[in-house]
Amino acid sequence: MANPVLTMEGISKEFPGVKALEGVDFELYPGEVHALMGENGAGKSTLMKILSGVYAPTNGIIRLKGEEVVFRNPLAAQHQGVSIIHQEFNLFPNLSAAENMYIDRPEIAGRFGWLSWSKMYREAQQLVDSIGGGGIDVRKEVRHLGVHSQQVIEIAKALSFQADVLIMDEPSAALPENEVQKMFEVVERLKAQGVAIVYVSHRMKEIFEIADKVTVLRDGRKIATRNISEVTEQSLIRMMVGKEVSQLYPVRPFQQRKETVLQVKQLSLDAAHAVSFQLHKGEILGLFGLPGSGSHTIACRLFGLAKGTGEIGINGKPVQINSPAEAKEMRIAYVPPDRHRQGIIKPLSIRSNLALPILRDLSEGGRLNQEKIKKISQYYMDRLHIKSPNDLQSVDFLSGGNQQKVVIGKWLASKPEILILEEPTRGVDVGAKAEIYNIIHELAQNGLSILLISSEMPEIIGLSDRILVLHKGEFVHEFGHGEADQEQLLKRASNPRLVEGDAV
Amino acid sequence: MSTLARKLPFKPNRMLVQLLLLLLIILFFSFQAPYFLSFTNFMNVLNQMVEVGLIAIPMTMIIISGAMDLSVGSILAFSAVCMGIAFEGGLNIWLSVIVGLLAGLACGAVNGYLIARHRMQAIVVTIGMLVMLRGLVYVLNEGRPVSGFPDAFYFMGQQYIWGIPFNAIFLAVMFLLVTFVMKKTRFGAYVYGIGNNEETVHYSGISVIRTRFILFLLSGLFSALAGVFLVSRLASAEATSGTNIELDVITATLIGGTHIFGGRGSLSGTFVGLLIIVFLRNGLNLLGVSVLYQSVILGILLLIAVGKQKA
Numbered sequence: 054m055a056n057p058v059l060t061m062e063g064i065s066k067e068f069p070g071v072k073a074l075e076g077v078d079f080e081l082y083p084g085e086v087h088a089l090m091g092e093n094g095a096g097k098s099t100l101m102k103i104l105s106g107v108y109a110p111t112n113g114i115i116r117l118k119g120e121e122v123v124f125r126n127p128l129a130a131q132h133q134g135v136s137i138i139h140q141e142f143n144l145f146p147n148l149s150a151a152e153n154m155y156i157d158r159p160e161i162a163g164r165f166g167w168l169s170w171s172k173m174y175r176e177a178q179q180l181v182d183s184i185g186g187g188g189i190d191v192r193k194e195v196r197h198l199g200v201h202s203q204q205v206i207e208i209a210k211a212l213s214f215q216a217d218v219l220i221m222d223e224p225s226a227a228l229p230e231n232e233v234q235k236m237f238e239v240v241e242r243l244k245a246q247g248v249a250i251v252y253v254s255h256r257m258k259e260i261f262e263i264a265d266k267v268t269v270l271r272d273g274r275k276i277a278t279r280n281i282s283e284v285t286e287q288s289l290i291r292m293m294v295g296k297e298v299s300q301l302y303p304v305r306p307f308q309q310r311k312e313t314v315l316q317v318k319q320l321s322l323d324a325a326h327a328v329s330f331q332l333h334k335g336e337i338l339g340l341f342g343l344p345g346s347g348s349h350t351i352a353c354r355l356f357g358l359a360k361g362t363g364e365i366g367i368n369g370k371p372v373q374i375n376s377p378a379e380a381k382e383m384r385i386a387y388v389p390p391d392r393h394r395q396g397i398i399k400p401l402s403i404r405s406n407l408a409l410p411i412l413r414d415l416s417e418g419g420r421l422n423q424e425k426i427k428k429i430s431q432y433y434m435d436r437l438h439i440k441s442p443n444d445l446q447s448v449d450f451l452s453g454g455n456q457q458k459v460v461i462g463k464w465l466a467s468k469p470e471i472l473i474l475e476e477p478t479r480g481v482d483v484g485a486k487a488e489i490y491n492i493i494h495e496l497a498q499n500g501l502s503i504l505l506i507s508s509e510m511p512e513i514i515g516l517s518d519r520i521l522v523l524h525k526g527e528f529v530h531e532f533g534h535g536e537a538d539q540e541q542l543l544k545r546a547s548n549p550r551l552v553e554g555d556a557v
Numbered sequence: 558m559s560t561l562a563r564k565l566p567f568k569p570n571r572m573l574v575q576l577l578l579l580l581l582i583i584l585f586f587s588f589q590a591p592y593f594l595s596f597t598n599f600m601n602v603l604n605q606m607v608e609v610g611l612i613a614i615p616m617t618m619i620i621i622s623g624a625m626d627l628s629v630g631s632i633l634a635f636s637a638v639c640m641g642i643a644f645e646g647g648l649n650i651w652l653s654v655i656v657g658l659l660a661g662l663a664c665g666a667v668n669g670y671l672i673a674r675h676r677m678q679a680i681v682v683t684i685g686m687l688v689m690l691r692g693l694v695y696v697l698n699e700g701r702p703v704s705g706f707p708d709a710f711y712f713m714g715q716q717y718i719w720g721i722p723f724n725a726i727f728l729a730v731m732f733l734l735v736t737f738v739m740k741k742t743r744f745g746a747y748v749y750g751i752g753n754n755e756e757t758v759h760y761s762g763i764s765v766i767r768t769r770f771i772l773f774l775l776s777g778l779f780s781a782l783a784g785v786f787l788v789s790r791l792a793s794a795e796a797t798s799g800t801n802i803e804l805d806v807i808t809a810t811l812i813g814g815t816h817i818f819g820g821r822g823s824l825s826g827t828f829v830g831l832l833i834i835v836f837l838r839n840g841l842n843l844l845g846v847s848v849l850y851q852s853v854i855l856g857i858l859l860l861i862a863v864g865k866q867k868a
Contacts, residue, residue, distance in 0.1 A: 358760075381762030389760050398754040400820060409750060410761040412743035420741050463761070 056119065058083045058217050058249045059104075059135075064113035066099050073099040074110075074273045081218060081249045086240060088252045088264035088281070092293055092482035095270040097253055101220050104251070105137040106130030118217070128157075136211035137220040142203050146196035151177035153195055154210040180209045184239050201232040208239060212248070219243065220251040225259055231343060231547055237263050257286050269293055294484055301487050302515030303494035307534045311335055314502040315355075315367055315471050322361025324350045326526040332471065337493065337503045339517030341510070343546050347526040348506045349390070352473050355504070356380045356387040367471070381410060386464035390476040390506075392453070396460035399449040403441060404430040406448050407463045433462035437492060454478075454485025461492065472496065475506040490516060510539045522546050571814045575829045582833060586840030593843050596720065603725035604790070606835040607714075608633070608783040608799070610728045610828075612806045614735050615776035617827045620810055621739075622772055623752040623819025624679035628668060628686035629780040629806060633799030635690045636661040636781035641703030641794035650710045658781045664690060665777020666770075673769035687803075694796045704793040714790030724786050731779075736824045748772065752819030808855060809834050812862045833858075 061079040065072070074096045081087055091097045102108045104115070106124030115122055117133060124130040127137070144153050154177050177191040186205035195203060204224065211219055221240075225233045240263055243250060252264055260267060260281070267284060269276040269292040276292045284292075315332040325347035332338050340348040353359040357380040365372055367383055374380050380387070389395035397406050407430045408415060415425050430444045437458040441451060448459055457477065464472065474493065478486045493516060497503050507513050513520055520532040522545040530545045587594040612629045619626050640657030644650055664686060671682045716723040739745035747768045750758040759765045783802075788794045813830025815822025834855060841851045 356760075376764065377760060377762040378764050387760065394754070395756050395760040398750055398757050400753050401750070405746065405750075409746070409758070410763070412746055412763075416743050421743055421746070467762075 055083060057081055058118055060114075060116040061100075061104065062114045062116070064100065064103060064110045064115075066096075066103060066108060067111045072273055074103075077113075077270065077273075077275045079268060079275070080278075081251065083217070083247045083249050084244050085265045086244060086250045086252050086263055088254065088260045088267040089270065090254070090260065090267055090289060090293060091270035092484065095293070096273040097270055098222070099273075100270065101137065101222060101251065101253060104130070104218075105135055105220060131211075131214045131216075134215060134217040135220070136214055136216040136218070138204075138207045138211055138222065138224065140223040140226050142207055144195045144203055144206060147194060149192050149194055150181070150189065150198065150202075150206045151191040153206060154180070154191070154213055158213070176213075177209070180213055181205060183242075184209060184212065185242050186239070199232075200228055201235055204228065204236060205239060208243075212243075216248060218249050218251065220253070222253045223255065224252070225254065225256060233259065257289065260289075261286070271295055290483055301483070301490065302511075303491050305337070305494060305497075305516070305518060305534075308335065308518065313369070315504075316365070316369075317351075317355070318364040318366075320351065320354060320361060320363035320365070322350060322354055322359055322363075323347075324526045325354070325361070325523075328363070328523075328526070328528060330521055330528065332502050332504055334502055335497050335500045336518050337497045337505055337516055339513040339520040340504065340506045340523060341508075341513045341520055341542055341546055342523030344508065346523040346546065348523050349475065350526075352387060352475050352504070352506055355471075355473060356385060358387075381467060384468065384470040385473065386410075386467055386469035386471070387473045388457075388460050388464060388475060388477055390479065392456055392460055392479070397448045397456055400447055402445045403434065403439065403448055403451070403459055404444040406459050407433055407444070407466055410463055410467045429466055433466060436465075437462050438488060452482070452485070454481040454489070457481055457485070457489060458492075461489070465496070469501065471502050471504065473504045473506070476508065477505070478507075478509070478512060510542050513537075514539065514542065572826060572829070575812070575814065575826065575833065579829055579833050579836065582836050582840065586836070586843065590840060590843040593840055598839070598843075600717065600720060600722055600725075602835050602839045603728075604714075604722035606831055607722075607724040607728045607790075608787045609802060609805045609809060609835075610831050611731065611779050611783040611786065612776075612802065613809050613827050613831055614731055614824065615772065615779045616803075616806050617810050617813070617815050617822055617824050618735070618739065618748055619679075619772050619776060620807075620815050620817065621752045621819055621822045622748045622769065623755065624672065624769070624772070625807075626668065626683050626773065626776045627680065627803050628664065628683040628690060629776060629783075630799035630802040631687045631690035631694070632661050632664045632777055632780035633784040633787065633802060634694045634796060635664060635784075637784035637788045637794040637798050638694050638698050638703070638796060640785060640788065642698060644706065645703055650707050654710075654785050657785055658778060661777040661779075661781020661784065662774060663777070664780075665774040668777065669770035669773030672773060673766045691800075698796060700796045702793045702795040706788070706792065711789055711792060714786050714788070724790065727786075732824055732828055739824060744768070744771070749820065752816075752821070805834065808859050811859060814862075816866055817863060818866065 057080045059081040061077065064074055064077045066074040077096070077100060079100065089097050089100070099108065103110050106127045106129055117135070122133060124133070148156070151174050155173050174191055181189050181191055184205065186202065186209065189198065189202045189205060195206065198206070224236060228236060240250060254260060264281050266278060266280055267289065268278040269289065271293060311334040313331045314334050318329045320328045324345060328347065328351060340351065342348045350359065354361050355365065355374065357374040357376045360375065365374060372383055374383065393399070404426060408426045412421065415422050433439070434444050439455050439458045439462065441455065448456055451459065461477070477493065478489055481489065493503060505513065505517055514537050518534055520537050520542070521528050522530040522542065524546055592598055616626060616629065636657040639660035640653045643653040643656040648656065668682055668686055671677045672679045712723065714724050718726065739748065747758060747763055751765055751768060755765055784798065787798055809830040810827050811817060811830070812833055813826035813828065815826060837855065838851055841854065
């Protein structure tokens, strides 16, 4: 095999009080896609930040094409051929794609330091075309481009530095399911051009589809590097978690339908068109659709965040839900998809966060009953196994999984009848995922009716009693207990007409 | 934490730094200006800080909630002049006071309606009100001051009880009352919550609109109260009353440790911030330092105090 383009030897990184990385070795060859995996906090992002020049390692050596290098900052790393594409795009929405690509590039300047627009557009277009983004007009403002196109622009921008090494951090996170394939095509092209790609992702399926090799980190140490053909999903999880996670999903036995708790008729607004469904007591009903298919809109409507037409009935009585406060009155709870922005108040304590929705019930004559608040908070800390020394700790210090448990806990404290969960395990590591799945399962067993909205197909399939598939705002299919598999689900959600023998 | 800090038996928190600063200012002027460290002077200072102090109460809450109210000075003048006109029109003085307070509440309601209900930017709305109301004040009374109020009314701003000014006692009571609200009630919890993450509060089934509306209503009410106390203290309702008072109020709030981006702050901090700026002003006055230099010094103090606040 050829010489490695990049070697990292014995990389260690210490932050005050924490060893983030300990003696990690990493090798990367030209034209390979090398997946980097590990639970949250395993050290993936620290390693990538060292590689891209954000942090300096405490110990260890980085060699690029055999020569030892020290990256003083990300720009220096880029100029030497190491570029990173972050999970969140760093594009200026009001500038054109070309401007975004060349914003920090002096070489595009023409005479007298004036900007040579024609040269910039020409080179930008060439670069974008070369990685298979032929349909994209680089003169367009970025905000008018779709997510996939924006990602192509990010990749092109990274490549404009003549990158030998490209780090892609959760590249599929921002993409709708059907655009992931397009991104893979771009990656394949880069591979063919000899670019070495570090692919950081949580998604197993993608790793097996695109990666040649995989390196697993755990607790700041390298566990192993393997060819992708040598590993299975199970063995990877074992390496990441350090123990066997035999059962990610609890077994949900088939149940007779009980009484209807929530009845929705002809709900319409924005992305949803005349949607009707029923949720039964103790049921987990999965709603699945590609982004923009309307499942998020339905959740917003049911929680009073958006207004629209249609009828909603709870326990047989028609209701109006005009605000989250009214939804809460009707015992509807909503665990929103964006935990950081909508679920928690980071600087505040676990206790304050848990008590927030029910402060009214905890007030006596205008004054908050601190004893009751403490009791409730500690009850949910125990019940949900929120890992923290005490409940006065700020939620900012918790891991993603524990933060998510706080969001679930604060709604359980409101004693809901209907729980809407949207992306309940986004950014949560495998261990905590299993715990959250068990909690959801238990809640349903105890009679809570749950509407589960998720873009992770295994999650929807593993947890739901029934699954309703949305396509462009309409229900196109219902899977009964145990009927769905990933392929069927995706087919129905992408283009229901392709499914044969099915009159939709 | 530095080694020095570790040796201290307590954590050197912000409040402590502020109290030390206050102490230093008092010590400094005690040596420099002989009249400074006297009961009479202190009580005079307290008497004169009440208007700024009253408005600083809702201002602290509003800044904690992540907003801003620049219209307080104009509301103060508008309320004062409304009260004056009502009195001149033959209304009983106490009913006139109520007219003034209602005027303030109405202004606060307009601010609150636009900012909370229509989600307009607080700074923009309150600058609009600042300019508009000040104009309205001149239009209403053609810039003519109103005076000749009955003696009973001057009690509010000029009476001393056991040597302590009545209005300062009132201010202290208000501070304690609202401190209780902020620390012990759910309204206070909502205000801190909104300042830290408005969306989460909304998603928790709590009316952000109502909370914000109440805050601006309170701001209107307290500005009007400050107007009433000012008229009582100076015995005259003038169109220029309260001009630029918002700058002192905001300075005191920020020096008191309230975070300009919201989410953090306390009324006790604001109270110390108030004392710092009034004693500094008073001491510099006694030393004969010109008002212009006083502004320079206060400005620098503000920059140092807020310089460490980052988003």
